[in-house]
Amino acid sequence: MKEETLFNIPYYTLTTSNFKIKKKNLTKLFNSYPDIKQGIQTFHTNKQSNNENLIQSFSNIMDEELNILTEKLKANISITDVWSVTYKEGEYHPPHNHGSMGLTGILYLEFPKNSPITMYIQPWNNFYLDTTTYCSLPVEEGQIIVVPKFISHFTVPHIHKKIKKVISWDMNVNIKN
Numbered sequence: 001m002k003e004e005t006l007f008n009i010p011y012y013t014l015t016t017s018n019f020k021i022k023k024k025n026l027t028k029l030f031n032s033y034p035d036i037k038q039g040i041q042t043f044h045t046n047k048q049s050n051n052e053n054l055i056q057s058f059s060n061i062m063d064e065e066l067n068i069l070t071e072k073l074k075a076n077i078s079i080t081d082v083w084s085v086t087y088k089e090g091e092y093h094p095p096h097n098h099g100s101m102g103l104t105g106i107l108y109l110e111f112p113k114n115s116p117i118t119m120y121i122q123p124w125n126n127f128y129l130d131t132t133t134y135c136s137l138p139v140e141e142g143q144i145i146v147v148p149k150f151i152s153h154f155t156v157p158h159i160h161k162k163i164k165k166v167i168s169w170d171m172n173v174n175i176k177n
Contacts, residue, residue: 009123011137012072012146014065016107019142025061026109026167029054035086035165043091047083058082058169062107065144069105075173077103082169084109087158095121098149103171110165111141118145121152 016022033054035044059066059079070077080102085093098104106118122133137145147153149170158164 009148009151011148011151012069012144013137014068014144014146016062016142016144017064022061023109023142026058026107029057029061030084030109030167033084035084037091043093044086044088045083047081047085051081051083055079055082055169058167069146073173075175077171077173080170080172082167084165084167086110087155087164089159089161090157092116092157093153093155095152095154097152098170100150102149102173103146104149105144105146105169105171107144107167108139108141108164109167110163111139112160112162112164115160115164116156116158118153118155120147121154123151 030046033046033049033051035046036048037044038048066077066079087093117136117139120135120137122135125131126133139145
């Protein structure tokens with residue numbers, strides 16, 4: 001009997017080069033776009049603010065990593081949105097995805113040791129048990145994870161007094177001719 005994989009969902013991990021310098025620059029940049037908690041949100045974010053100028057500034061700082069991703073994909077990428085999310089003790093992000101086409105990236109900017117990590121939800125049920133399967137990827141501060149936008153993901157409540165802060169961005173992918 002032969003067994004093969006019917007579907008494959010790629011993801012990408014990158015380590016931010018010169019992270020200490022880039023962290024300082026990103027922190028300064030995102031301080032101009034403060035994270036707030038609105039309504040029933042279970043986390044702080046600047047997603048609702050006008051971040052139009054943020055895309056270019058973020059791209060300039062993260063140019064090296066974005067170029068590595070472009071080369072790996074053999075495609076052009078364009079960032080369509082960028083924002084930050086801050087988790088204080090007890091805060092979390094419920095399951096969500098970012099759409100059906102393109103990629104989304106997460107940079108772990110502030111990540112206290114043993115912080116809860118992003119959990120990814122397999123987009124189909126386990127065929128033996130008809131249950132949902134979850135996956136997490138080991139991460140540390142300065143690491144970037146890139147997944148397809150359609151992958152639902154979430155975080156469990158943050159357990160530290162120190163904040164956890166991530167920067168996320170959505171990208172369109174255009175095959176190079």
